Amino acid sequence: MNWIANFVRPRIKGLMGRSAAAPDNLWRKCTGCGEMVFHRDLVLADNVCPQCGYHMRVGAKDRFERLFDEGEHEVLANPEVPQDPLRFRDDKRYSERLKEYRAKTSLSDSLIAAKGLLDSIPVVIAVQSFEFMGGSLGLATGAALVAAMQTAVTEHRPFILVVSSGGARMQEGILSLMQMPRATVGVDMLNEAGIPYVVVLTDPTTGGVSASYAMLGDVQIAEPGALIGFSGPRVIEQTIRERLPDGFQRAEYLLDHGMIDMIVHRHHLKATIARILRLLTKRPQASRTNGNGVSGNGAKPNGVNGKDQHAESSITIPPPNS
Secondary structure (H helix, E strand, C coil): HHHHHHHHHHHHHHHHHCCCCCCCEEEEEECCCEEEEEEHHHHHHHCCCCCCCCCCCCCHHHHHHCCHHCCCECCCCCCCCCCCCCCCCCEEEEEHHHHHHHHHCCCCCCEEEEEECCEEHHHHHHCCCCCCHHHHHHHHHHHHHHHHHHHHCCCCCEEEEEEEEECCCCHHHHHHHHHHHHHHHHHHHHHHCCEEEEEEEEEEEEEHHHHHHHCCEEEEECHHHHHCCCCCCHHHHHHHHCCCCCCCCCCCHHHCCCCEEEEEHHHHHHHHHHHHHHHHHCCCCCCCCCCCCCCCCCCCCCCHHHHHCCCCCCCCCCCCCC
């Protein structure tokens, strides 16, 4: 037993008190390179590591602030659904888990949608956030997604989905799985109305979500290094008893094999989506006061040598058929 570390040091800290000027969250460790990053530098870099370019996970609030013009948006109300239809319980009640995550994240469920302007284009943006129960798909998520799609059809706004999910929510069983075809019907609704549907796949996007609506976009965008697949690489290796290729199920691997359309650095995401929407809707280019390629949020690229290593123009998007 190390009595200095376990007794003396806590005793001294207790006598001296904690410094209010030195909170515990001043530094964050990058998952990609292991370097410690000062929190202000990380905020300015849109939660992208300035050292290695690793894209850290961000929540719905940050997504809306970066994608909507001036961060201004109107949150859409989520439909009311049964909270615990199966009265599920493992080591604690499912209803208690929901209360804990709602208190922790200030979200009602894993998906939140809002409408506003993106580069002066009226859009609906839905964010499926990993911070709420791993972005899992349940009744509330499916209902909110379909309702947001209906709003996009009614108001004739392009629909953008930013998704991060571990798959279906086990606490809702078959009711969760039924949200996959339900959301797919919503995608068909967008297609029939001629509404562009752009999907941004972030780390991770797996399970039933990747097996349904997350891979049905008119244009599939991924952030660098994002894990995208159905089962995890370790499960697949154990099942087939073979070693998988390096980078398997990562965004770069999927791009090389034609599963996604492009990989876009987070700093260029807004500008890229705006360009795609203008091509698909034949809208004129908006006048810009900033000619440096910044995506409208004031942040500059912080990839290797300050440049985006994943060209956002990796494909040419043809105009829609007349």
